[in-house]
């Protein structure tokens with residue numbers, strides 16, 4: 177796999193001659209796959225190591241990255257190529273169209289969790305949820321926690337560009353957070369390891385089925401092909417809540433990303449991002465302006481500042497009021 181990676185540095189880094197030569201190499205997009213919870217379970221190892229995530233309004237744990245690396249190194253039926261393993265270790269935040277950054281947690285996902293807390297998703301019936309570019313998936317896992325505490329029937333779709341991110345980080349994070357939300361497990365430790373038996377995995381699946389919590393994992397690039405797959409199972413505008421964090425950094429990806437929002441949002445879309453992504457051109461304002469042109473004037477669309485630090489961070493809040501048979505309660509969120 178040959179592709180140029182980059183970090184989101186805050187200045188224009190000088191490029192070597194070799195980098196300049198390779199920068200027009202455009203790798204083919206990865207294939208699109210849709211996988212059910214049951215079929216994903218074969219990628220869960222017999223032990224999972226986790227750490228508590230700080231700074232959230234929810235008690236959430238996530239799998240340790242070193243634990244993923246060990247699994248990839250030890251795996252017999254390794255589907256990941258050694259170069260994918262190297263990407264995990266590399267200094268690059270992402271490599272466009274090869275690895276889009278989902279293995280690590282980006283700071284805007286924390287902002288999004290705080291916004292979710294204010295939304296009262298259960299009171300407003302926002303229980304069919306799609307997270308676009310989910311990576312470690314803290315926002316949708318925060319929603320899961322609320323849903324699971326009340327055992328509300330729901331649909332949770334986890335989408336990431338890379339299938340390996342869904343297999344080795346997203347799904348383990350869902351399992352870990354389910355585990356610590358079942359009554360008998362104490363999540364007060366900062367770090368730890370859980371044993372994952374066949375029985376535990378069976379109980380995980382049975383519990384989701386019993387409580388009508390449907391989960392699906394969707395990998396690949398945004399666009400009509402991915403939308404066809406969603407459409408076949410759920411139709412258009414199925415999701416009462418769409419979440420996305422740090423998915424607006426690439427200007428060429430804004431169009432397919434907005435397309436996914438327009439096709440799938442029934443009620444609310446919440447998108448968190450940095451005000452400016454240095455060196456790549458994406459920004460909250462660019463995204464907001466494009467979305468504004470695409471949505472109905474009847475809708476509510478606004479930007480809320482979440483941090484005024486060096487690199488500012490914001491949230492774009494879109495409430496689709498133009499769909500007549502909305503099943504959610506009207507908005508109570510004000511500017």
Ligand SMILES: C[S@@+](CC[C@H](N)C(=O)[O-])C[C@H]1O[C@@H](n2cnc3c(N)ncnc32)[C@H](O)[C@@H]1O
Pocket residue numbers: 276277278279280281282283284285308309310311312313335336337338396397398420421422423429
């Ligand atoms: C910078 S990571 C952010 C991950 C996570 N949301 C967070 O904030 O921690 C960007 C995410 O967007 C997704 N992504 C980026 N471009 C994409 C594209 N063209 N099609 C589908 N997913 C894409 C990737 O899957 C990746 O996980």
